[in-house]
Amino acid sequence: MWVRMRFDIGWSDIAYGISATGRPLDRRRLEWEIRHYWTQPEQMFPCLSVRTGFDLFWSVVGLPAGSEVLMTALTIPDMPRIVAHHGLTPVPVDVEPGTMAPRLEMLEKALSPRTRAMVVAHLFGVIVPMDPIIEFARRHGLLVLEDCAQGFICRGYEGHPESDLVMFSFGPIKTATALGGAVMRVRDPHVLRQMQERHSQYPPQPRRAYLKRLLKYATLKAACSRPICDVVIATCRMAEWDHDQMISNAARGFPGPGFFQRIRHQPPDPLLAMLVRRLWNYDESRLQERIDRGNYLVRLLPPDLERPGNRAQTHSYWVFPILTEEPAAVIAALARAGFDATSRSSLRLVPTPENRPELHPALSQALLDRVVFLPFGLEIPPRALRRMAEVLAGLNNRLTRQPLEQMLPPAPEPMHV
Ligand SMILES: *Cc1c(COP(=O)(O)O)cnc(C)c1O
Numbered sequence: 001m002w003v004r005m006r007f008d009i010g011w012s013d014i015a016y017g018i019s020a021t022g023r024p025l026d027r028r029r030l031e032w033e034i035r036h037y038w039t040q041p042e043q044m045f046p047c048l049s050v051r052t053g054f055d056l057f058w059s060v061v062g063l064p065a066g067s068e069v070l071m072t073a074l075t076i077p078d079m080p081r082i083v084a085h086h087g088l089t090p091v092p093v094d095v096e097p098g099t100m101a102p103r104l105e106m107l108e109k110a111l112s113p114r115t116r117a118m119v120v121a122h123l124f125g126v127i128v129p130m131d132p133i134i135e136f137a138r139r140h141g142l143l144v145l146e147d148c149a150q151g152f153i154c155r156g157y158e159g160h161p162e163s164d165l166v167m168f169s170f171g172p173i174k175t176a177t178a179l180g181g182a183v184m185r186v187r188d189p190h191v192l193r194q195m196q197e198r199h200s201q202y203p204p205q206p207r208r209a210y211l212k213r214l215l216k217y218a219t220l221k222a223a224c225s226r227p228i229c230d231v232v233i234a235t236c237r238m239a240e241w242d243h244d245q246m247i248s249n250a251a252r253g254f255p256g257p258g259f260f261q262r263i264r265h266q267p268p269d270p271l272l273a274m275l276v277r278r279l280w281n282y283d284e285s286r287l288q289e290r291i292d293r294g295n296y297l298v299r300l301l302p303p304d305l306e307r308p309g310n311r312a313q314t315h316s317y318w319v320f321p322i323l324t325e326e327p328a329a330v331i332a333a334l335a336r337a338g339f340d341a342t343s344r345s346s347l348r349l350v351p352t353p354e355n356r357p358e359l360h361p362a363l364s365q366a367l368l369d370r371v372v373f374l375p376f377g378l379e380i381p382p383r384a385l386r387r388m389a390e391v392l393a394g395l396n397n398r399l400t401r402q403p404l405e406q407m408l409p410p411a412p413e414p415m416h417v
Contacts, residue, residue, distance in 0.1 A: 002384055003229045003340045004375040007221045009177050009278070014218050016277060017179070020270035021211040030272040034183060037279040039158055045184040045192060046275060048205060048267045050149050050169040051078050053184040053195075055263060057165050058086040060194040061143065068114045072102055072121040073361030074368070075147065077348045078259070079119065085260065091115070092350035094361035097323075097404050098311035100126040103363075107136055110359055117143035122151035123347070125294075125318030126309040130160035138162075150318045152176060154284050157314070159185055170275055172217055175318060176282045178274040179217050180210065181267055205265040233340075244342050289378055291316055296382065297374075300389035306400045308367055320376035322392070323400035327372050330395055334374075337391045339384075343372050366404045 035041040047053045065087035071080060073092035080090035091110050093102040100123050107118075118137055122128050130146070137144045146159045149169035154176075159166030166185040170178040186192035223232045236243040267275075294317030298310075301322075308321045324330045327343040334341045345368065352360045374388065392399065 001226075001230055001233055001335075001338050001340050002375040002380050002388075003224050003226075003233075004342055004373055005173075005220075005224050005340075006377045006379060007172060007177060007179075007217060007224070008175055009179065009217075009221070011218075011221075013274070013277065014214055014221070017214045017270060017274045018211065020273040021207050021214070021268075023270075025269040025273055027269050027272065030269065030276055033276045034272065034279065037155075037276075038183070038185070039155065040185065042189075043185045043187060043192065045186055045195060045199075046267065046272060047182055047184060047199060048180065048265050048271075049171060049263060050147065050167045050182045051082060052263045052265070053165075053167055053182055054079065054145075054147075055082050055085075055260070056195045056198060057145070057184075057186075057191070058083065058088065059198060060191055063088055063116050066114060067116040068112055070102075070107065070110050070115060070118040070142070071350045072119065072123070072147075073350050073364040074123060074347045075119075075121045075350060076346050079121075079147065080350045081259075083119075088116075089114075089353060090350050091356070092352055092359060092361045092364070093118075094359075094363050095123075095367070097306070097308050097363055097367050099128070100124060100309050100312060101128040102133065104132060104136065106359070106361075107133075110356075111140060115140065115142060117145065119145040119147060121147040121149075124150060124309050124321055125316040126312040127151050127153075127157050127314040127316075129313060130163065134160055134162050149174060149182075151316070153287055153316045154282060156287070156316075162187070164188065164191075170278065175287070175316075176278045178271060178278045179213050181271050181275045183275075199266065202264050202266045205268045205271075207268045207270055210268045210271050244344055286378060287316060293317070293378065293380075293382070293385070294320060294376070297376070297385050297389065300386060301392060302396060302399070302401070304401045306403055308371065317376065320374045321371045322374060323367070323370040323404070324372055324395075324398050325370065325400060326398045327370065330372050330392075330398055333395055334388065334391055337387065339388050339391065340375050341372050345371060345373070362408050363404050366407065370400055370404075 034046045035044040038044045068089045068091050069083050070093050071090050073094050083090045094106045096103050143164045145165040146163045147167050152168050152175045164187050168183045170181040172179050233243050306323050309315050331341045
């Protein structure tokens with residue numbers, strides 16, 4: 001089976017991390033090295049996770065309660081949860097599946113006198129062009145935040161220079177993972193200083209928590225490697241465990257109760273050491289190769305297929321989603337041919353405020369209903385991609401080929417009283 005779950009980290013990195021948990025480390029030096037990886041070191045701020053930095057930002061900017069935050073309608077559920085925790089209202093902005101960009105007409109529609117900020121998520125490896133969004137934000141005096149958790153392409157994209165907060169994640173399933181950690185870019189030095197001050201009062205996460213994490217992901221990495229994964233999947237089948245569910249759970253960052261208490265920690269020193277190593281040693285040719293592989297798979301698929309991001313200008317194929325009218329049938333057919341695809345995504349819709357049903361993100365919902373993630377990555381050789389494309393060609397009539405926009409019922413005319 002070609003599994004979809006892969007961890008972008010080598011055994012030597014994991015060994016390095018384990019040894020780092022038993023060594024004295026110079027924290028200030030490590031932070032300096034992380035900051036100096038980026039073009040504007042003075043704006044950079046390493047922390048435990050994107051969610052930690054996102055939460056800190058709202059604590060510091062202190063928007064009035066009830067302020068509205070426009071958000072890309074698809075994201076991990078913790079992001080709107082954090083916004084709401086600060087007394088703010090998350091408001092979804094529907095995406096255009098072809099470009100994965102927020103639809104500008106929906107931005108206009110979602111705007112209200114209480115709107116203060118906008119969070120743009122770059123999903124699946126697509127980088128959304130920010131100029132029109134920055135222009136919109138400037139016109140309406142909004143803060144702009146960029147969630148680059150799925151869009152890290154080394155120094156190929158560091159966020160729009162005018163964005164107020166740009167977030168990069170090095171969590172377990174992310175590109176160049178350090179099995180945790182994140183880097184924020186904060187434009188306003190005053191906000192940055194306040195974030196750092198508040199952060200310095202957080203308790204540091206103990207080193208042994210990071211050691212446990214390293215061991216957990218070493219086990220998972222081994223379990224996902226061929227041919228061990230075949231045994232694991234066969235065992236799951238016999239025991240009637242859902243391996244798909246197990247993979248999704250394993251990838252989740254801060255499960256269980258006490259969420260805010262868990263994210264409000266400083267990263268342990270060995271995690272920072274790992275982050276330094278991953279940033280400075282990451283082989284950028286891997287990224288180019290991933291992009292080439294992605295473009296190769298695109299050429300193998302029927303040309304009129306609709307895919308999230310198929311009209312994107314910049315796509316690094318962090319994942320490879322397709323759309324189908326019958327996800328279960330497509331996943332089953334791929335599994336029979338040895339390909340572990342899934343429709344399970346960590347993304348959810350940002351909830352629509354009750355009093356504004358017209359903002360329901362219909363295209364994002366249509367995308368979630370149809371999406372299937374193909375197994376994809378550098379471990380999968382071109383011949384396996386060709387085989388997978390053959391299987392998909394046989395399922396041709398089940399794949400989505402019309403832009404989702406055209407499949408929606410026309411919007412009802414607004415009622416005039
Ligand atoms: C992974 C992810 C996050 C969270 O990153 P952490 O560093 O794990 O907090 C946020 N947003 C998106 C879109 C993600 O994919």
